[in-house]
Amino acid sequence: MLLTDPTAAQRTVSFFGGKGGVGKTTLAASYALLLAGRGHRTLVVSTDPAHSLGDVLGASLDDEPVELDGGFWACEIDGEKVARRRVEQIGEEAQEAVPREVVPAVERHLDRAAASPGTVESALVDRLTDLLDDLPARWDRIVVDSAPTGHMLRLLSLPALLTPWIEGLVRQREQARGTERMLSGLLGRRNTGPDPLLRRLHDRRTRLERTRHRLLDESVVHLVLVPERLPLAETERAAQALTDAGITLGPVAVNRVSPPDAEGLLADRARQEAQVRADIHERFGDRGTVEIPLLRGEPTTRTGLTGIAEILANAGW
Template sequence: MAINHAHHDEPTRFFLFGGKGGVGKTTLAAAHALRLAAAGDRVLLVSTDPAHSVSDLLGTKLGAEATAAGENLWAMEIDPTADAEQYVDSIREDAREAVSKAVLPALDRHLKLAVQAPGTAESALFDRFTRLMDMAPGDYDRIVFDTAPTGHTLRLLTLPSMLGAWVEGLAGQRAKVNRLQGMWRSMAGVSAPDRDDRVLSRLRQRADRFARARQRLHREALFHPVMLAERLPIEETVRLIAQLEEAGIPVGELFVNRLWPAGTGSDFVAERVAQQNEYLAEIRERFADYALVEVAQNARDIVGREQLDQLAGQLTGPAIVPL
């Protein structure tokens, strides 16, 4: 599938950077956000990097709320683990009120397992993503996510339909219980509480939000895989792209990060560059259908705004269509 920036009628509002740990996703996402902000868009950069390196990069102390980080730029740092626990708790609260007492022990067991299940932190993250996505185009023109869920997690996008079915099943069960309770109540002359319907409407809202996010990811998002010119990241990227295409998420430019510059001295460096160039040739061939952005390795780690601004200036991918 060749890259096609006109892959949808809507403008691209969401940019998701993904790839193995340690390939520089956070730095590239931050530079990309700066580039968009410089073009005049209101940009929110969302980081899930536990090392809080975005705070350092932008020279701004960030937290879980969006903080101004420059002209047209806001940023926030999310803690996925804390989010996961809150997420499961909120589901537990909703469900506890909505199911009959008899089912509660089973439900609690199920949810306890859910907190530890590998997908839960990602689901929580995804839940947060969907809330943030609702902020564009109202509060922000574009949102850049520095560590997007993998393609595998984006298949959680089938979750809305499952969640929808589960909510409706629950609703059916509720209605039956309510009818019985209603009968007893009317016989006893007690008025019925309305909180059950509040719970269901909250669950329905969540299912709807997920479904809406899925639609928008197909139409208004670009996923940018980030890799290094090394064996494992190449294979990882092949798998990631397959997952993204299966999930129907449009793939944007691939970033090949930390390329060693040629013509720098010693035999060791020459060997290193030669090996990198073999991998790079393979990357250009295997990912010929995608636009590639090749990013040179900085001699020093990128710390602080000045270097980040320089990097943003180097990211000359295809022109971003103005909103």
């Protein structure tokens, strides 16, 4: 059973997911423009390491949002850069906290950690959390242009995966503190002050919990596909995985549909697509589907994007 939620359209965070090249960035940008045009302060953020949001919007973007039009903001999060910055910061703190002879070993460990995929993804979640925390003070709506499916699934499930891990660390640290206190008591020393490490772990746990709830209660994922068999198979698997993770699926977007009045090669394609489109409708019709035609040129201008935004609006988005 897939989750159907009639309030999906009112959710404040919309993710666009799907295979590489199906039109996630184009649709995320178009939808964000649509929302901004309706007067919602909207941020569109790309979490795909292969960023193209800036190219589509004709702007140079980094992880600090910039206002491109009144009430329309955009940014691209570079997970590796955020991870490097965070690891550098930990390194500086470690310099003060650990004995000097241990510092080179700590630095080697941090270098390795900075490059590991887990660190990059958790840094991405961290930065995304910062942006989500600015709802509703800074933005009314956030649109996320996600990385291809596998990445997006991991990103969405990371807060849930990390929470028990952090809780384990908190418990370990609390036990260690208990032992430290007992020992200092035995040695007749005064009790030590508040534990900065424990405080940071608690903060992190609270942040992750908040993000997890936002993903479950305030977010919706729109899967994007082109009318072909392989993208449909992947979309079905993604829909199931998202539903299993408790994430709400919104209407599905079928992009680059060949025109019905085509001739030659395109007419052959249109015939093949008809069967896949019928299957998509059967599978996802209950949550709504929207079809976007194959356009003559790449929709990389504002006119192109607002054209797509109109199609979304006519479909009730």
